[in-house]
Amino acid sequence: MQGLVLLALSQLVPSLKPCDEVSCQQVRKVHEIIFFVGMYLVSIGTGGHKPSLESFGADQFDDGEAAERKQKMSYFNWWSCALCAGVLLGVTTIVYIQDKVGWGVADIVLMCIMGFALVIFLAGRLVYRYRDPEGSPLTPMLQVAVAAVAKRHLPNPSSASQLYEHTASGSTTKRLLPRTNKLKFLDKAAIIEHKDDESAFTWQKVSPWRMATITQVEETKLILAMVPIWLACLPFGMCVAQVSTLFIKQASSMDRKLSRNFELPPASVFSLAAIGMIISVTLYEKVLVPFLRKATGSERGISILKRIGIGMVFATAAMAVAAAVERKRLNSLPSSLSICWLVPQFLIMGFGDGFALVGLQEYFYDQVPDSMRSLGIALYLSVLGAASFLCSLLITVVDHLIQQTGKAGWFGKDLNTSRLDLFYTLLAGVNALNLCWYVYLASRYSYKSVQARVGTAYSDDEDDVESRDATLDRP
Structure with missing residues (x-):
C-alpha cells in the first residue's frame, strides 16, 4: 500500500509532478525517483503477499476431512474467479478513471481499496487456522x-x-x-x-x-519430480504473457469505437480474458466436476495434470486464432479492423487460463511437501515470470536471426510493418510440440500419497x- 501512496503523490503533489519544460528537469528527476520507488514497492508487496495469502487461504481446510478436502478443491477455482473480478474492475473502472479523471485519483482509489481489504483480512485473525513453523523447508x-x-x-x-x-x-x-x-x-x-x-x-x-x-x-x-513439469509449463506461460503485451498492442492499432461517443481503451480489452476465465472456471466447478465425479467415482473428477493439459490445448488454439486475426488485420490495411475481431483469441486464452492457471496453482500447492506450500505457490508464479523472460529472449533471438538473412524483422516500432502473425504461429507450433512432451510426462507422473495417521x-x-x-x- 505504501507503493500506491508514492504513486499518488507523484501525480498530485505540485512539486513532484512531471514537467515538459526545460526548467523542470530537476523536478522531473524527483518525479521519476518517487514513481519508480512506488512501482518497486508494489512489486515487492505483490511478490510477498500473493503466494503467502493464497496458500494461507488453502491451509484453512483440513485434508483429513473429506468434506473440507473437497471444499479446498473448489477454493482455487473461486480464488481465481475473485482475482479475475478484480482484474475486470481494474481494466475497466480504474482505467476509465485514469483516462478521464487522472492517474493520481486512480491511485488514491486503489489505495483505499487496499486499506479496506487489509481491515477485512485482519478482522478474521482470531478465527484463522495457523500452521506452526517447521524451520527451513530446504x-x-x-x-x-x-x-x-x-x-x-x-x-x-x-x-x-x-x-x-x-x-x-x-x-x-x-x-x-x-x-x-x-x-x-x-x-x-x-x-x-x-x-x-x-x-x-x-x-x-x-x-x-x-x-x-x-x-x-x-x-x-x-520436488525433483516437479522440475520436468515446471519446464513443460513454460511454453504455456509464454502464451499467457502475450495477453497483457502483444494482444494489447494489437488492440491499440485497431478500430476501438463501440459507438459514436465511446472508444474502448486498449487496456480494457484485457477484460475479455478475465471474462473467459470466469466463465470457464464456473462451468468447470458447477457442471464438469459434478458430472465427472459421478462418471468416474473420483473425488476430484479430473486429475490436476489433465486439467492443465486441457488449458494448454486452449492456449495453442488461441495462438493459432491470434495469428489468423493478425494476418487479416495486415491484409485489411490501410483501413482499421474492428477490435471485435480480437474477442475470440482473448476468450479462448481466458478459457485456457481457467483450466491451466488454476490447475497449476492447485498442483504446486498440493504436490509439494506440507512445509513448502507457500513456496509451492511461488513456484507457480515463477512459471509465469520465467516464461515472460523466456518470451523476451525468444523475441530477441528470432528478430536477430531473421535480420541476419537480410529480411525485415518481425518486431518493428510500427505494428503495421511487423509480423506478429508469424510470431503467433511460432508460439502455436512450439506449444503443440511441447504438449506432446507434457502428455508423456503427465502419463508417467506419480501423485503424492499421505498417511492418515502417524505410524x-x-x-x-x-x-x-x-x-x-x-x-x-x-x-
Whole structure:
C-alpha cells in the first residue's frame, strides 16, 4: 500500500509532478525517483503477499476431512474467479478513471481499496487456522542429498524395514509419506546403519546429515519430480504473457469505437480474458466436476495434470486464432479492423487460463511437501515470470536471426510493418510440440500419497512396528 501512496503523490503533489519544460528537469528527476520507488514497492508487496495469502487461504481446510478436502478443491477455482473480478474492475473502472479523471485519483482509489481489504483480512485473525513453523523447508532436502552421497556405497534397500522413519514416539502430527520406487538412490539416505550395535548407533545421537527419514526422502523426490513439469509449463506461460503485451498492442492499432461517443481503451480489452476465465472456471466447478465425479467415482473428477493439459490445448488454439486475426488485420490495411475481431483469441486464452492457471496453482500447492506450500505457490508464479523472460529472449533471438538473412524483422516500432502473425504461429507450433512432451510426462507422473495417521516402520524406541494407517492417494 505504501507503493500506491508514492504513486499518488507523484501525480498530485505540485512539486513532484512531471514537467515538459526545460526548467523542470530537476523536478522531473524527483518525479521519476518517487514513481519508480512506488512501482518497486508494489512489486515487492505483490511478490510477498500473493503466494503467502493464497496458500494461507488453502491451509484453512483440513485434508483429513473429506468434506473440507473437497471444499479446498473448489477454493482455487473461486480464488481465481475473485482475482479475475478484480482484474475486470481494474481494466475497466480504474482505467476509465485514469483516462478521464487522472492517474493520481486512480491511485488514491486503489489505495483505499487496499486499506479496506487489509481491515477485512485482519478482522478474521482470531478465527484463522495457523500452521506452526517447521524451520527451513530446504534444509531437509539438502540433508537427504548429503546423507545419500555419504552412504552411496551401501546397496539399495530391498524393503522399508531397512529404512528409518522418525515418529517422536507417536506424538508428532506431521503427515508421513510412504516409500516409492522412484529415484531409489535417494533411499540410501534413510538406510539404518549399525542397528544391531547399540553402542555404535542410537536414535538420539544420529546426525540428520547422516540419517534422513523416509518422509524427508519422499519430499525430496516430490520436488525433483516437479522440475520436468515446471519446464513443460513454460511454453504455456509464454502464451499467457502475450495477453497483457502483444494482444494489447494489437488492440491499440485497431478500430476501438463501440459507438459514436465511446472508444474502448486498449487496456480494457484485457477484460475479455478475465471474462473467459470466469466463465470457464464456473462451468468447470458447477457442471464438469459434478458430472465427472459421478462418471468416474473420483473425488476430484479430473486429475490436476489433465486439467492443465486441457488449458494448454486452449492456449495453442488461441495462438493459432491470434495469428489468423493478425494476418487479416495486415491484409485489411490501410483501413482499421474492428477490435471485435480480437474477442475470440482473448476468450479462448481466458478459457485456457481457467483450466491451466488454476490447475497449476492447485498442483504446486498440493504436490509439494506440507512445509513448502507457500513456496509451492511461488513456484507457480515463477512459471509465469520465467516464461515472460523466456518470451523476451525468444523475441530477441528470432528478430536477430531473421535480420541476419537480410529480411525485415518481425518486431518493428510500427505494428503495421511487423509480423506478429508469424510470431503467433511460432508460439502455436512450439506449444503443440511441447504438449506432446507434457502428455508423456503427465502419463508417467506419480501423485503424492499421505498417511492418515502417524505410524511407520520404525519408532524412536527402535521397535519394528507395522503401520496401521490408511494411505490416501491424492490425484
